[in-house]
Amino acid sequence: MIQNLFIFSFKVKLFIIKISIFSVIILLSLTVLDNFYTKYVFSHKNLCEKSDWILNHHDENFDFAFIGNSRVLHMIDINVIEKKTRRKGINLGLRGANFSENYLVLDQFLKSSNKIKNLIVEVNMHNLNADKQLEYPFHDYNYIHLLKDSITREVFYDNEPNYKMFLWKYLPFVRYMEFSNHFSLYKILKGGFECKTSDDFDASKGSKIFNEKVFKTEKQNYVYWTFNENDKNYLNKIIDLAMNKNINLIFYTGPIYYKYLPFQLNYTKMIGEIKNNLRNKNISFFDFSNPQNNLCRDTADFSDNFHMNISGVAKLSLVVADSILQLLK
Amino acid sequence: MLFNSLTFLVFFVVVTGMYFLLPHRYRWFLLLLASCFFYMFFKPVYILILFGTIVIDYYAGIKLEEIQDEKKKKFFLILSLIANIGVLVVFKYFNFINENISQVLVHVGVQNPIPFLKILLPIGLSFHTFQAMSYTIEVYRGNQKAERHFGIYALYVMFYPQLVAGPIERPQNIIHQFYEPKKFEYNNVSAGLKQMLWGFFKKVVIADRLAIGVDEVYNHLDSYTGIALILATVFFALQIYCDFSGYSDIAIGAAKVMGFTLMANFNRPYASRSISEFWTRWHISLSSWFKDYLYIPLGGNRVKVSRLYFNLFIVFMISGLWHGASWTFIIWGALHGIYLIFALITKNIGVRISDFFKKLKLSFLVNAFNIGFVFALITFAWLFFRAKTTHDAFYVVKHLLDIHSINMAKDIYLNNGQDFFVTSIFVIFFMEVVQYININYRNLLFKYPSAIVRWGFCFSLIIMICVFGVYHNDSEFIYFQF
Numbered sequence: 110m111i112q113n114l115f116i117f118s119f120k121v122k123l124f125i126i127k128i129s130i131f132s133v134i135i136l137l138s139l140t141v142l143d144n145f146y147t148k149y150v151f152s153h154k155n156l157c158e159k160s161d162w163i164l165n166h167h168d169e170n171f172d173f174a175f176i177g178n179s180r181v182l183h184m185i186d187i188n189v190i191e192k193k194t195r196r197k198g199i200n201l202g203l204r205g206a207n208f209s210e211n212y213l214v215l216d217q218f219l220k221s222s223n224k225i226k227n228l229i230v231e232v233n234m235h236n237l238n239a240d241k242q243l244e245y246p247f248h249d250y251n252y253i254h255l256l257k258d259s260i261t262r263e264v265f266y267d268n269e270p271n272y273k274m275f276l277w278k279y280l281p282f283v284r285y286m287e288f289s290n291h292f293s294l295y296k297i298l299k300g301g302f303e304c305k306t307s308d309d310f311d312a313s314k315g316s317k318i319f320n321e322k323v324f325k326t327e328k329q330n331y332v333y334w335t336f337n338e339n340d341k342n343y344l345n346k347i348i349d350l351a352m353n354k355n356i357n358l359i360f361y362t363g364p365i366y367y368k369y370l371p372f373q374l375n376y377t378k379m380i381g382e383i384k385n386n387l388r389n390k391n392i393s394f395f396d397f398s399n400p401q402n403n404l405c406r407d408t409a410d411f412s413d414n415f416h417m418n419i420s421g422v423a424k425l426s427l428v429v430a431d432s433i434l435q436l437l438k
Numbered sequence: 439m440l441f442n443s444l445t446f447l448v449f450f451v452v453v454t455g456m457y458f459l460l461p462h463r464y465r466w467f468l469l470l471l472a473s474c475f476f477y478m479f480f481k482p483v484y485i486l487i488l489f490g491t492i493v494i495d496y497y498a499g500i501k502l503e504e505i506q507d508e509k510k511k512k513f514f515l516i517l518s519l520i521a522n523i524g525v526l527v528v529f530k531y532f533n534f535i536n537e538n539i540s541q542v543l544v545h546v547g548v549q550n551p552i553p554f555l556k557i558l559l560p561i562g563l564s565f566h567t568f569q570a571m572s573y574t575i576e577v578y579r580g581n582q583k584a585e586r587h588f589g590i591y592a593l594y595v596m597f598y599p600q601l602v603a604g605p606i607e608r609p610q611n612i613i614h615q616f617y618e619p620k621k622f623e624y625n626n627v628s629a630g631l632k633q634m635l636w637g638f639f640k641k642v643v644i645a646d647r648l649a650i651g652v653d654e655v656y657n658h659l660d661s662y663t664g665i666a667l668i669l670a671t672v673f674f675a676l677q678i679y680c681d682f683s684g685y686s687d688i689a690i691g692a693a694k695v696m697g698f699t700l701m702a703n704f705n706r707p708y709a710s711r712s713i714s715e716f717w718t719r720w721h722i723s724l725s726s727w728f729k730d731y732l733y734i735p736l737g738g739n740r741v742k743v744s745r746l747y748f749n750l751f752i753v754f755m756i757s758g759l760w761h762g763a764s765w766t767f768i769i770w771g772a773l774h775g776i777y778l779i780f781a782l783i784t785k786n787i788g789v790r791i792s793d794f795f796k797k798l799k800l801s802f803l804v805n806a807f808n809i810g811f812v813f814a815l816i817t818f819a820w821l822f823f824r825a826k827t828t829h830d831a832f833y834v835v836k837h838l839l840d841i842h843s844i845n846m847a848k849d850i851y852l853n854n855g856q857d858f859f860v861t862s863i864f865v866i867f868f869m870e871v872v873q874y875i876n877i878n879y880r881n882l883l884f885k886y887p888s889a890i891v892r893w894g895f896c897f898s899l900i901i902m903i904c905v906f907g908v909y910h911n912d913s914e915f916i917y918f919q920f
Contacts, residue, residue, distance in 0.1 A: 120623075124622075131896070134897065138901060286904050286905075286907060295857045295860055
């Protein structure tokens with residue numbers, strides 16, 4: 110084998126020298142491109158994207174913030190709760206997000222000198238076991254420009270395969286290559302990521318309520334739920350982060366259409382376990398998913414088994430406001 | 439293993455590096471091992487099927503050479519062909535045939551008792567089966583010596599660059615190359631890598647980008663009509679060309695780096711001025727396979743006119759069926775057969791019109807018209823190839839000329855998909871310019887005397903692959919399914 114190396118040593122050397130020079134030129138160019146993209150993404154946020162809208166807040170004070178997945182984004186009307194509690198609030202809910210993503214966003218939000226007095230966290234079977242239920246539980250493409258931040262990197266390490274993190278570290282432009290649909294050069298040259306939705310998060314304070322009143326249901330199958338360690342871990346990190354920042358914590362689980370719940374095996378036990386853990390930490394917990402609860406019984410209040418529509422959201426927001434009113438700092 | 443994956447990049451560097459480090463006598467083993475690994479990356483168990491047919495064809499080849507008796511020779515040839523076609527029938531066509539039997543039986547009120555097979559189609563089955571068949575046929579005809587070295591024969595069928603999507607090689611072209619000691623040739627390596635780069639550009643920048651718009655329309659056909667359908671079908675014509683010729687470029691380039699020469703598979707097919715010319719430029723390895731092993735044995739051109747038309751029609755219908763077990767593919771093949779027959783019938787009229795314009799020194803007009811017309815015919819046939827069902831295909835045909843849909847096309851291509859549309863047009867234009875220069879000026883952009891131009895061109899390609907490439911986990915090559 111070694112002998113073979115010597116036979117073609119000159120040709121190989123020439124080739125290796127040329128390909129090395131060429132590779133260095135490519136790597137340098139990609140590094141320049143990466144810096145250009147990163148600066149651009151930082152300065153041209155797409156405020157129709159919920160996560161960008163959240164991260165665009167700086168130096169603001171909020172009396173309360175709701176955090177969770179679509180069941181917060183679509184089911185909590187901040188305007189209703191503000192009116193009832195006479196305090197300022199924000200909806201930090203993100204569609205299809207796991208607790209890692211919630212943690213990352215909360216951390217970034219607080220690092221931008223925003224202050225929250227009360228953090229209200231929604232837990233449900235989906236965000237306690239996001240990998241099983243959610244199609245894309247961590248929306249990495251929304252945060253890849255933040256990878257220099259240590260907490261963001263930590264969250265990425267827990268949610269991405271190692272080889273990807275290795276590549277993103279040593280060949281950072283690969284992150285923009287992978288998500289070229291989100292970060293297209295055309296959009297950059299044209300001057301920004303235009304809004305394609307009519308969402309006005311400024312007016313709704315981060316909420317996005319379903320207007321349709323048609324109840325969509327599917328054939329139900331039994332699902333056996335267990336905790337996902339990653340989700341459990343990041344739920345605890347949210348609790349720790351809030352406690353360190355002296356933020357008052359309140360937990361709840363929102364309504365689920367009552368005929369859907371019997372198919373969710375082990376769910377009640379999981380919620381019970383969470384309740385006990387929170388009790389040990391002196392954190393209040395409200396369970397609105399009890400099948401006997403009036404909020405859970407009328408299809409007119411739901412857009413599907415798991416999400417309420419505009420009519421249900423109005424009712425739930427009032428009930429939540431009433432429940433938390435005395436506990437708010 | 440997909441060519442457009444990180445795994446392949448590592449695999450290619452390791453295998454090529456080891457190939458040049460190993461002494462010649464061990465290289466066949468390395469390539470065979472690497473090819474097995476490459477194939478097993480998709481679904482390991484299917485290697486057994488491949489191995490089974492390799493064993494049968496290997497022994498059939500030896501017997502075909504040893505036996506003098508014509509009847510016995512024919513027996514071994516048929517045995518080998520049955521083994522290969524049998525595998526194709528079981529894995530690819532059984533459920534299709536069974537489904538059609540069921541539909542016929544339903545009409546007479548009988549339930550089909552034959553169960554459907556719950557199996558996946560082994561990747562690239564039609565390609566390596568046809569390559570194996572060309573070996574036994576060539577040995578039978580006496581054009582190729584039977585290969586005695588089992589490893590080399592297995593490598594002929596399994597050589598990883600062309601294992602899953604061709605080019606479908608002939609034994610005369612490739613087997614002897616495995617015996618030749620290959621040295622590290624700078625020119626080969628450089629040319630091979632450049633061809634691979636060009637293939638990657640076509641695949642990830644053009645084909646996968648066009649696929650976004652094409653899939654959107656063809657997966658939600660009920661929502662689209664008219665211009666949107668026309669644009670999606672034209673884009674599919676370009677997508678399938680870039681996807682498949684991109685794969686072929688990567689395959690030919692990867693083999694070239696190691697010093698192997700594989701046959702060319704594409705030659706700017708959409709610049710064809712007739713359908714018959716198209717088939718000498720598109721998937722050349724398959725069309726020449728059908729010509730050598732089916733069309734000519736059926737009598738070729740040296741038969742009565744009616745028989746000639748029949749031969750053409752049958753060959754193209756089988757060619758359609760080769761692509762997939764579905765009526766859409768059969769219709770696609772049949773359409774090409776009909777186009778060719780029609781071209782033969784109207785040949786004299788065409789020649790007269792052409793001569794008329796030549797006299798007026800306006801031949802370029804005829805050429806331009808012919809290229810456009812042939813492209814339109816081919817693109818029309820592609821819609822059957824792309825549609826999931828015949829129902830979908832006929833929906834497209836029915837709504838293709840609905841002119842009330844300009845706003846819908848604007849919505850998907852200019853309002854919501856402006857980014858997609860503009861970038862697609864830009865990269866297609868870039869590809870056409872590069873192809874034109876490279877074909878008319880002997881690969882000028884890759885071989886320009888000035889290193890700055892050569893390097894600059896390769897640099898631009900890599901940057902375009904990085905910036906404009908589309909990277910999905912599911913962006914397989916279209917022809918893998920065959």
